[in-house]
Amino acid sequence: MKIVIVGGVAGGASAATRLRRLNEQAEIIMIERGAHISYANCGLPYYIGGAIREQERLTVQSPEGLAARFNIDVRVNNEVTAIDPAAKEVVVKDLISGEQYSEAYDKLILSPGAEPLRPPISGIDSPGIYTLRTIPDTLAIKQFIEERDARKTIVVGGGFIGLEMAENLRERGLEVVVVEAADQVMAPLDPEMAAMVHDLLRDKGIDLRLADGVREFSAGEDGLNVTLQSGVSLSADLVLLAIGVRPDSKLAKNAGLELGDGGAIKVNAHLQTSSPDIYAVGDAIEVTDFVSGNPTRIPLAGPANKQGRIAANHICGIADTYKATQGTAIVKLFAMTIAATGNNEKQLQREGIAYEKSYTHSGSHAGYYPGATPLSAKLLFAPDDGKILGSQIVGYQGTDKRIDVLATALRAGLTVYDLEELELAYAPPFSSAKDPVNMAGYVAANMLNGHHPVIHWHELDDLDQEQVLLLDVRSREEHQLGALPNSVLVPLDQLRSHLHELPRDREIIVYCQIGQRGYLAARMLAQAGFKVRNLSGGYVTYRYGISE
Known part of the structure; x- marks a missing residue:
């Protein structure tokens, strides 16, 4: 043969x-x-950035x-x-x-x-404009940076390759602007999860231009002029096109x-x-x-x-089949790790698939062991049987193993109830007795079995403020740093002694920082006869949801 x-x-x-x-x-x-x-080819940005030296x-x-x-x-x-x-x-x-x-x-x-896509933009073939797909592309970009002593770069596109290049160019000490036509980076993420990435990029000194595309490239005195659709004009020594393939x-x-x-x-x-x-x-x-x-x-x-x-x-005669692709992906950005598997909300809505969602903000390992880092997870699941439909995680340590567990669970057709029962490796330096994956299962299962009625961050605007009470159960210090408009503060540990002051003719929307204290308050109020919902993911998710 x-x-x-x-x-x-x-x-x-x-x-x-x-x-x-x-x-x-x-x-x-x-x-x-x-x-x-x-x-x-997945390692090419890291050769340009110097993490891979040979x-x-x-x-x-x-x-x-x-x-x-x-x-x-x-x-x-x-x-x-x-x-x-x-x-x-x-x-x-x-x-x-x-x-x-x-x-x-x-x-x-x-x-x-x-x-790589190269749209018909005026001046797109000008010297200094590159795409990254092959080793020759990589060598050409690296040589250009070194020979021209490039200092200012523009990355067009906020997907995986674009952001990996932005990170590596920034690590080389270059000024970096990321131009993204959509209103968020990283399409596999939903907006409130992508907002965490936006904060990181800006914290690292990257100029992030969202909801703006390139209108024109032209030669300037010292390099390239890049005119955006908004009319803003930027200058650069080097432009990298990373707008898809x-x-x-x-x-x-x-x-x-x-x-x-x-x-x-x-x-x-x-x-x-x-x-x-x-x-x-x-x-x-x-x-x-x-x-x-x-x-x-x-x-x-x-x-x-x-x-x-x-x-x-x-x-060769083996009756093997390729069953499907679920799109499990991960990217490192500076110290942060961003990962996703399955469908996001945009995809589920487009396909007309019913879903529910939960947010959890956990530590990467036991909080009493030094070095734990935050890990924010969004879980999408079927509202009838809890079957897992997708997940997104933004964190630092341990993000990779959690997304791999969830990707495996999704492939196996598991439900949120199965996540509750998963027996995962535990020792204080690595996880908690209730792993973040278990916690995501607990929260989602409580939602489905009626123990945890929730409201999501984007639903708050639809509330009739005269018919609800927004109740903040965090500490006074947390409340002063930022709170939902018109919310009333009653710290969780004082709530039982103030139940008689709460209205019974209005729904109570309770919230805390990440959702956990809000859940405890909601259980207390529900058993006292109040109509109550907890803000899913707490103030943290709300803050990212409304951010630009």
Whole structure:
């Protein structure tokens, strides 16, 4: 059997090595238009920032190494320019010699990846404007910074790559402006969670311009002028475009393969295209959203590697299937860690999926052990059976392991009631006896079983102030630092002695800093016959929810 693989990075390299492990006799040819294969494109910003100092560490495997260890014919600087599914041939151009040749195949795997978006903005091809996708991109950006002694940079786009680049440029000591057309960074987060990231970026000296896009680039006296849609003019030595990617599906389209609505390659559960002997994996394909069951595009390295393995399995007769993508993702920004899995509110609303949500603000480990850091979690779940639909966590230590637990729970179809019962590793330096994941389950389960009626931060504006009492059960010092408008202060430990002063003809909205004392107050009031709801996530969530 002869297998040709188009693309030699995540999905392509994973498929090639799995094929060899399963079939020692197969002829495997990997064709890569770039000069590098199997490189860590997720590590590129950290090489620019200096966290990764040796370029060689970005390359997991070389063409020579892959040939020696796996007996794979690796052809770098070669580009597949056409596919003939009927003849089962590809046309290849050697980008060094210019020679063109044909290569037959029994099975073909497409792993062309995605390409950075470059919208038709005036001046976008000016010197000093870059995208980051490959090792040559990385080297060019690093060389430009060093040779031009760049001091001022603008990052256009507030997604994962854009913010990782903003962090690394700032760590190099450069001035950084982040321009984002949406009203928040990091689309997988809901706005009140993204607001925590906004605060961090500003605290680190990054100029964050939200709800504003680029109108024009032009040459200035000392670099580039960038005019925003708002009319604001900024100057920069270097501009990095990080406004997203689109699937590189030109080859597939020209070969007559079926594409999805977003231009990605349609595949079945075995990752076969509309031509059964042609498989496709990675950022160029359309996948199924694990939560909604609908087609979508989720360009992530983890799924790409898994898809390469599954395609190789199927080619070798293993009836393996790719079940869906849930979009589990994580990013480090300075000391903060931001992570998400499953759907957010925007996605659930768009898909018409009913949901409820909870907020918890926990410590990363036992509070009495030194060094605990805050961890804020949002959990989305079905209102009928508590099935987990998604989660977002913004924190410092331990964020990664909590999102992995929740991602596993979501994949397994677990509910918030199952989260209550999870037995997770505990010792004071690592967690609490009730882990933050357990706490998220407790809060959500209490909401569903009627023990914890809540109101969310965005619902406060809809209240008739004459029909409710806003009751702050925090300390006087906390209240003085910031409180809900028109709220009355009765600290929790004094509440029992003041119950007779509270109105019984109005609903009481109780709140504290993070929701825990508010819950205790709500239980006390409910059992005393008051109509009461607790502000979910407390004043902390409210403050982030209303911030810009």
